Amino acid sequence: MTQLYLIRHGIAAERGEYTNDAERPLIEKGREKTTKVAQRLKEMGIQFEIILTSPLVRAYQTAEILQKVGLTEKVERFNPLSPDGDLLDWVKWWSNSGYNKENSCLALVGHQPDLGNWAEMLLWGRSEEKLIVKKAGIIGLSLPQQETPVGNSELFLLSSPKWLS
Template identity: 65%
Template sequence: MTQLYLIRHGIAAEAADYSDDQKRPLTEKGRQKTEQVAQKLLQKGIQFDLILTSPLVRAVSTAVILMDVGLSKKVQEFAPLAPEGNLETWVNWWNQSGYNNKDSSLALVGHQPDLGNWSEVLVWGKTQEKLIVKKAGVIGLNILDKTAPIGNCELFLLTSPKWLL
């Protein structure tokens, strides 16, 4: 079975303090909490074949923390995970990646509301803007139909850092 984990970036600096939202870093608290979440995932035996991340600094930093803790050996920036990214672009990547031909475990590091909306579309085929992913929170999906993931996934995990830690 292929598992897809959608992980929101950790706590970041205030938007008002940065003229360029793409450059907002994680706060020290955000780094610590993200590392704690990563350690907890590792303790549960979770490993990712690949981590795809939004190119924004706070998401890349989150992905690097996940990798440094030992959850994956590979991190790759993926522009569609930036705010208001396109799920169809990810589906096209998925269908061409080779990961859809085998059992694998992937992580997507991005932003809210996109991760919640993508999860809804993957599970129910449409967005209802009801799933909220907290900072450093995790959604886990089993991809049931590897050739057509939209509407063909099952939700097995929706947790905030507070519940993991």
């Protein structure tokens, strides 16, 4: 099974401070919490083959912190991780990427409610907007290789940053 970590971006500047929401950066507290979470993941022995991230500044900065701590060498912007992105675009990418293999470990850095909705779709085949991912929080899923991951994945981790730092 592929291990997939859905990671919400860290705490960002308030919406009113920026005219363009996509440009909101992480604030110092967000950088600190994200770094602590990343260090904890590193201590747990987690290593990502790739991190795909929303192109929005706060998400990309979160992915950069994960990379800087040594969780991956490869970070790529992935437009479907932008707010309101489509899970099926990612499923198509994953199915054809070469990362759809036994013992693969990937991370997606994005936004709420999308990450919670994507997790629900992968677990139950539908979204009910019940799963909440806190800023710098993580959902870990195991994805099957032989069938669609939608509705067939398994939850192995659901954690707020508080429990990882």
